[in-house]
Amino acid sequence: MKKLNVAVFFGGCSPEYSVSLSSASGVILNLDTEKYNPLMIGITKNGSWYYYTGPVQKLLNDTWHNDQDCTPTVLSPNRGENCLLLLEDGNVSRLPVDIAFPVLHGCNGEDGTLQGMLELCGIPLAGCGTLASALSMDKDRAHRLVSLAGIPVPRHMVLEPDTPFEQASAFAEEIGYPLYVKPVKAGSSYGVTKVPGKEHLSAAVTLAFQYDSQVLLEKNIEGFEVGCAVLGNRELVTGEVDEIELSGGFFDFTEKYTLKTSSIHVPARITGTKAAEIKEAAKSIYRILGCTGFARVDMFLTPEGQVLFNEVNTIPGFTEHSRYPGMMKAAGYSFRQVLDRILELALEQKSENV
Numbered sequence: 096m097k098k099l100n101v102a103v104f105f106g107g108c109s110p111e112y113s114v115s116l117s118s119a120s121g122v123i124l125n126l127d128t129e130k131y132n133p134l135m136i137g138i139t140k141n142g143s144w145y146y147y148t149g150p151v152q153k154l155l156n157d158t159w160h161n162d163q164d165c166t167p168t169v170l171s172p173n174r175g176e177n178c179l180l181l182l183e184d185g186n187v188s189r190l191p192v193d194i195a196f197p198v199l200h201g202c203n204g205e206d207g208t209l210q211g212m213l214e215l216c217g218i219p220l221a222g223c224g225t226l227a228s229a230l231s232m233d234k235d236r237a238h239r240l241v242s243l244a245g246i247p248v249p250r251h252m253v254l255e256p257d258t259p260f261e262q263a264s265a266f267a268e269e270i271g272y273p274l275y276v277k278p279v280k281a282g283s284s285y286g287v288t289k290v291p292g293k294e295h296l297s298a299a300v301t302l303a304f305q306y307d308s309q310v311l312l313e314k315n316i317e318g319f320e321v322g323c324a325v326l327g328n329r330e331l332v333t334g335e336v337d338e339i340e341l342s343g344g345f346f347d348f349t350e351k352y353t354l355k356t357s358s359i360h361v362p363a364r365i366t367g368t369k370a371a372e373i374k375e376a377a378k379s380i381y382r383i384l385g386c387t388g389f390a391r392v393d394m395f396l397t398p399e400g401q402v403l404f405n406e407v408n409t410i411p412g413f414t415e416h417s418r419y420p421g422m423m424k425a426a427g428y429s430f431r432q433v434l435d436r437i438l439e440l441a442l443e444q445k446s447e448n449v
Contacts, residue, residue, distance in 0.1 A: 098132045099193040101438060102179065102218075104209065105154065106138040110285045110306065111200035116154045118413035119198040123151050125415070125430045131438065134179070134190065135159075136168065138199070144168050146181055146190065174217040194441050196221040198413060201282040205410045206232040219445035221437050222388040223409040230384050231407040232280050234311055237384060238404065244383050246376060247403045249395070251313040253279065254300065263312060267296055270314040276300055278307035282408065289315070318397040320405060321363050323377035324422035326433065328387045328440050333374045334422030338363030359418060361425045369400065376402050388440050389433075391419045 105119030106112055123133045135147040137159055149164030159165070167182040171189070179190040195218045197209050207229035213220045223231065230237055238248040252266045267274055267290075276299035278286040286306035288299035303310040319341070324334035340358040363370060377392035384407055391411035395403040411419040420430045428436075 096130070098128075098130060099438070100134055100191055101126065101131045101221075102134045102136050102192045102195045104136045104138065104195065104197045104199055104204070106140070107199040107201075107204040108138070108140060108142045109199065109201035109203050109205075111282055112140055113157065114412065115199045115204070116157060116159075118200065118410075118417070120151050120154045121414040121417070121420075121430075122196065122198050122434060123154075126434055127431055130435070134192065136179070137165065138204075142203075146179060170212060170216055170218075172216055174215070177216070177218050192218055194219045194221055194438055196438070196441075197410060200410055200412075201285070202232075202280065205282065205408075206280060219441045220388075221441040223386045223390060224444075227385040227387065227390075228409050231386070231390065231409045232282075234277065234406055235279050235309065237407060241380055241383055241404045244379065246380065246383075247401065249314045249316050249403060249405075251311050254310040254312065256304065256308060260297065260300070263300060264293065264296060266312055267293060270312070273315045275311070275313040275315060276303050277311045277313060278303045279309035279311055281306045316395040316397060316403055318395055320393060321365070321373055321396050321402075322391055322393045322418055322422065323374055324389070324391050324411075324419045324426075325377055325381045325386070326389050326423065326428075326436060326440075328444055331378045331381065333377060333426070334419070334428070335362040335425035336365070336370045336373050337361040337418055337422050337425075338365070359421070361418075361421050365396070369396070373402055376404075380404055380407060387444050389419070389437050391422075 103119055103123055105115050107115055126133050137145045137147045139160055145165035146168040147159050147165055153159040168179045171178050171180050177192050179192055181188045181190055195213045197204055199205055207225040210228045211225040214225055235253050242248045250270055254263055273289055273291045276288045276290055286303045290296050290299045300310055320339045322337050326332050338360040380392050381390055391408045393405040395405055415430060423433045
């Protein structure tokens with residue numbers, strides 16, 4: 096059987112560049128090389144594209160971008176050509192691409208920008224398409240759509256750069272402290288602050304505006320965060336629900352990637368009935384936002400047992416120790432099996448859209 100060329104995109108113009116290098120390494124090292132030939136496509140922090148042929152280890156220590164291992168490349172925009180154009184010594188050569196697998200986090204990669212380019216080129220895409228990626232990245236619009244479907248969401252207010260601070264302060268008093276200030280479109284908790292009192296609100300808003308042109312003020316939800324891995328296009332399967340146990344503060348960037356003072360429990364320490372409810376809510380949210388391929392749906396579970404929507408990660412972390420592979424493993428699916436299915440789903444989605 097002919098191996099399929101899988102273009103794995105990593106890096107990118109995003110604060111989450113380093114996270115992408117780790118996730119892409121996990122994907123590349125766990126692909127079934129009897130079925131797939133990984134093509135490593137690195138995007139630098141300033142947006143330059145390269146076909147990378149060096150060892151995966153150089154992704155992990157961010158030494159991949161060098162003249163020895165890299166060839167400048169672009170995607171051919173000609174629909175149906177399905178290839179990378181390699182630009183070397185004034186010559187152009189073509190490298191066929193059977194499936195594109197973006198493993199970029201945050202803006203300029205997870206937000207529909209790269210997905211739109213790949214869909215325009217006609218290349219089968221692993222994961223969510225343009226619209227679902229853009230909607231899921233936008234916390235305000237995702238919350239509005241999910242809320243319209245009857246699934247509870249935390250109360251929030253959107254701040255624009257010209258929103259008077261007095262309005263923000265008045266809303267904060269209304270929903271009470273502590274509360275959260277978040278960029279509308281960012282991931283890995285960049286720019287997010289848990290605000291304990293009004294004297295900290297202004298600084299938190301200023302920080303969040305460094306990451307996006309819109310900022311959320313969001314009510315704090317008592318309880319804890321749970322997540323659910325979802326896999327599929329039309330027929331969906333889920334991993335086991337996980338639970339984030341915090342000893343203090345919130346699940347910020349440091350905690351997400353070091354777990355210094357927090358723990359992740361898979362399966363979550365909840366009843367089977369509640370876990371089933373969370374899984375159904377996750378599948379409903381996945382469908383509401385038009386997700387395909389895979390995504391991780393994050394929710395809150397209150398002490399009273401209410402489930403509220405938090406956010407969808409259309410390209411969640413993909414190291415062997417990340418939450419998405421961990422939830423799927425707990426449900427009986429190995430990392431390699433999950434990646435196999437994601438790539439199969441990309442081809443299925445492409446054939447349906449032709």
